[in-house]
Amino acid sequence: MMLKAHVVALAALTFCSASALAAGETLRVGADLTYPPFQYRDVNGKPTGFEIDITNAICKAMEVKCDYVVSSFDAEIPSLMAKKVDFISPLGATSKRKKSIDFSHFVYHVPSQLVVHKGSTLQPTPESLQGKNIAVQQGSIQEMYANKYWAPKGVNVKAYPDQDGIYQDLAADRLDGALSPSVAVTFGFLQKPEGKDFELTGPEVRDDVLFSIGSAYGVRKGDEKTQQLLNEGLAKIMADGTWQKIKQHYFGDITMKVARTETTDAAK
Missing domain, CATH: 3.40.190.10 (Periplasmic binding protein-like II)
Structure with missing residues (x-):
């Protein structure tokens, strides 16, 4: 009985580890701010847009600070792999990209x-x-x-x-x-x-080989801590209505949710 209780407690500790270990940390986010209304600079030069607001909401939910590191889109994956950023803004979770990086759960889909x-x-x-x-x-x-x-x-x-x-x-x-x-x-x-x-x-x-059914945050291979943090934060803002509120603000009634959350086998 005591062993069972220990296992349950360990499992709970593992589940909460992303939140506990990341609380108060600063994470660097790779972003391309030339992609309105998803990512751009407002009149004061501050990063804004649908993806920025979603990311900020996730960071707030997980009690971390997120700083944006701006680069061109095609430089984002190399920057991630070179550890210049901790994760990158949502992009298609294609099979080709999965060879180089891992992904969070899906954030949205756009044709x-x-x-x-x-x-x-x-x-x-x-x-x-x-x-x-x-x-x-x-x-x-x-x-x-x-x-x-x-x-x-x-x-x-x-x-x-x-x-x-x-x-x-x-x-x-x-x-x-x-x-x-x-x-x-x-x-x-x-x-x-x-x-x-x-x-x-x-x-x-569309193309079943090249395309993904949705876009997701990119993380370095094996970085389960950041991946779990993003997944937990995304689940929180979807459950409490924040994701829907942000989507509605930018895109109205257009459907952008992906039917399933996981990126596993998203682009075969």
Whole structure:
């Protein structure tokens, strides 16, 4: 009986270890602040956006301080592996990325779609886009998809270090289109004056090998402490309604929750 009680107590201690060990610590978060409304700087230069607010809520729930380390999106995984940051903002938990890093539970899902000039007949197929200049963000799942399926068929895939550069060249007519996360385009670029002549077209672009069913925080391989802390914090803000409140603020009634929380076998 005493042995059983000891085992139960040990299990409870293990479950709470992430919270207890992390309380009061400062964690460095890799972020790319050129991706509104997910990550950007407000008028005072402070990090803000959907992902930033979610991350801040998790850090508050777990009683840790989170400092943002800004870099380009394609530099985030190398920074994580080099221990320059403790975890990185949500990104697609693809099978390729899982070879290098581990992930938290899913935070949200956003479809990928093609954005083009209003009235354009272009569709997200290699036949339709042959000879056209199509932008993607460096290091993104959209870049992987376009390089695998479109570039070999004659599509001019142009990689940019950030979404701002893509939006600027779309508005300047230097691009025929861009493959981007649809929610970011809808609630970012399309709501700005420079995006008024553009629209999303065609169905969601998907691939069961390259894509994940959702985005999750990236952590270093074997860093179970940070992974558990993020998972516990995410579970807390989903249970108490904070996640939904933040999502509603930025995206209204759009459904962004992933049906299951785990990232295991998310991208086979």
